[in-house]
Amino acid sequence: MITLENISKIYPGSPRKALDDLSMTFEEGTTTALIGPSGCGKTTTMRLINRLEQPTSGRIWVNGRDIATEDPVMLRRHIGYVIQNVGLFPHMTVADNIATVPRLLGWNASRIQARVEELLELVGLDAGQHSHRFPAALSGGQRQRVGVARALAADPPVMLMDEPFGAIDPLVRGRLQTEFKQILQRVKKTVIIVTHDLDEAIKMGDRIAIMREGKLCQYAPPAEVLSSPADAFVASFVGSDATLKLLAITPVKQAMEPALTTHHPHQLEASATLKDALALMLSRRTDSLTVIENSAPVGVLTREQLFAHVQSDTAHVINERNV
Numbered sequence: 001m002i003t004l005e006n007i008s009k010i011y012p013g014s015p016r017k018a019l020d021d022l023s024m025t026f027e028e029g030t031t032t033a034l035i036g037p038s039g040c041g042k043t044t045t046m047r048l049i050n051r052l053e054q055p056t057s058g059r060i061w062v063n064g065r066d067i068a069t070e071d072p073v074m075l076r077r078h079i080g081y082v083i084q085n086v087g088l089f090p091h092m093t094v095a096d097n098i099a100t101v102p103r104l105l106g107w108n109a110s111r112i113q114a115r116v117e118e119l120l121e122l123v124g125l126d127a128g129q130h131s132h133r134f135p136a137a138l139s140g141g142q143r144q145r146v147g148v149a150r151a152l153a154a155d156p157p158v159m160l161m162d163e164p165f166g167a168i169d170p171l172v173r174g175r176l177q178t179e180f181k182q183i184l185q186r187v188k189k190t191v192i193i194v195t196h197d198l199d200e201a202i203k204m205g206d207r208i209a210i211m212r213e214g215k216l217c218q219y220a221p222p223a224e225v226l227s228s229p230a231d232a233f234v235a236s237f238v239g240s241d242a243t244l245k246l247l248a249i250t251p252v253k254q255a256m257e258p259a260l261t262t263h264h265p266h267q268l269e270a271s272a273t274l275k276d277a278l279a280l281m282l283s284r285r286t287d288s289l290t291v292i293e294n295s296a297p298v299g300v301l302t303r304e305q306l307f308a309h310v311q312s313d314t315a316h317v318i319n320e321r322n323v
């Protein structure tokens, strides 16, 4: 768990606060997406947590310890850090890059090799094919995978990821986001991801922290940010298509009426989203669907139930357009 307690940061010579009395807690084993306009203090927050910067005032606790009392170098060995363009050492092979922190921690050679192979498999790279290559010979997506493997090498409880997909082309980015989310769920770390991309924040974050001018505007699960923005700024930040984004992350199961027998001919898996359901209703020109799980009916979803799950104003707009 990471706790920021009344953190303010004023950079020398700067007229304004980069962070302004910021207090928040990042729960253990969860992924938080930090998002907000340029200059709102996202990167500063990350750099304070791994002590690349010092707060002007306030305290930061990582797993119950005040990091001001920790040796910054030792602290950083227990915090994985992934940045845009990765920062791999260009003169070192993939294997040596991943082995950096385990070597500093004094692991023996066979343990390091086993860990490198395990991590390459975890991030979807073939060890035999990639271990001995140099970063320049990899694609952007492959470099990013190596960056994540390196950050995970010593199994740190905390991972900081500063725009980890920023330099990746959009098609590969979507795939990497999906894969990394699965990896992060498996390794159960406390993860903070800085992003500029709301869709990425919604996809990756268990919670989203929306910042503005060094303060926190809202800190909540994606569905709550989309359905109940805390103020006008958050509402404008999430945009007019918040309802569609909400449909895209809400499982059908949450909105359906349970039922073991139904007469509606069109079927949809319970794991599908309300956006999938709406698309199916539109294409089949129907107002109700049978929801199935393991090939058996588990419920019914009607258009009314679907709209009841999204903000009423916007739902009316969708309804009136009869989409």
Ligand SMILES: Nc1ncnc2c1ncn2[C@@H]1O[C@H](COP(=O)(O)OP(=O)(O)OP(=O)(O)O)[C@@H](O)[C@H]1O
Pocket (backbone or CB within 6 Å): 011, 012, 014, 017, 018, 036, 037, 038, 039, 040, 041, 042, 043, 044, 045
């Ligand atoms: N080393 C520095 N010296 C002086 N001011 C800085 C320094 N680093 C950041 N700042 C200022 O602090 C504020 C917060 O910057 P920060 O980089 O944390 O924002 P950010 O939300 O990560 O921005 P971006 O999305 O553009 O990366 C900005 O006004 C920035 O200009």
